[in-house]
Amino acid sequence: DTGVSQDPRHKITKRGQNVTFRCDPISEHNRLYWYRQTLGQGPEFLTYFQNEAQLEKSRLLSDRFSAERPKGSFSTLEIQRTEQGDSAMYLCASSAGQLGEQYFGPGTRLTVT
Amino acid sequence: SQELEQSPQSLIVQEGKNLTINCTSSKTLYGLYWYKQKYGEGLIFLMMLQKGGEEKSHEKITAKLDEKKQQSSLHITASQPSHAGIYLCGADDTDKLIFGTGTRLQVFP
Numbered sequence: 752d753t754g755v756s757q758d759p760r761h762k763i764t765k766r767g768q769n770v771t772f773r774c775d776p777i778s779e780h781n782r783l784y785w786y787r788q789t790l791g792q793g794p795e796f797l798t799y800f801q802n803e804a805q806l807e808k809s810r811l812l813s814d815r816f817s818a819e820r821p822k823g824s825f826s827t828l829e830i831q832r833t834e835q836g837d838s839a840m841y842l843c844a845s846s847a848g849q850l851g852e853q854y855f856g857p858g859t860r861l862t863v864t
Numbered sequence: 865s866q867e868l869e870q871s872p873q874s875l876i877v878q879e880g881k882n883l884t885i886n887c888t889s890s891k892t893l894y895g896l897y898w899y900k901q902k903y904g905e906g907l908i909f910l911m912m913l914q915k916g917g918e919e920k921s922h923e924k925i926t927a928k929l930d931e932k933k934q935q936s937s938l939h940i941t942a943s944q945p946s947h948a949g950i951y952l953c954g955a956d957d958t959d960k961l962i963f964g965t966g967t968r969l970q971v972f973p
Contacts, residue, residue: 755906784960784961791965791966792965792966793868793952793954793962793963793964793965793966794907794952794961794963795963796957796960796961796962799959799960806959807959807960840904842906842907844906844907852897852909852912853907853909853961854909855899855906855907855908855909856906857905857906858904858905858906860904
């Protein structure tokens, strides 16, 4: 296993368009997290899954954002009607249960023009 | 809500010098994690501290959690260009991590 992967690595979209990102966690990890990071800031928690169940969502996650993890494997994060303020790095992480040891993917950098 | 403050925000050191990065929490820490991030990339887990007074080392990096569990420090001995990056502390916050704003480290020859 080569670690957590994310696709695409970069996405440029026009305001108002929908975008979808994918995260493939380490195969034996049951927890999957999404974070958002803007320039000069630490990552901010968005949501997390234990297996296929979405257990918590941050208030940062407006109704334009939706995340899924069908069958408890890969996850997708969709942003509808993108806004310029959505421009950020979207990071995915997975863990085998112990909270702190999260393994991060390389991130998807979103630019909304 | 819990907040983490890191200092300094930025650090430029000459290769071979020692340095320390601090992370202070507004609440008691029940788990403190240090990560490193290269610009534009994901985070790499470095160390986890849970007990007051705990100290862990990996190669030339040592992290400590104070007895009161509200502050942690990361010390790098004899810095090298490979140590350059952004160092982030993270804390348990009920099933998720919250992060400090990071310390950007540059090491010049």
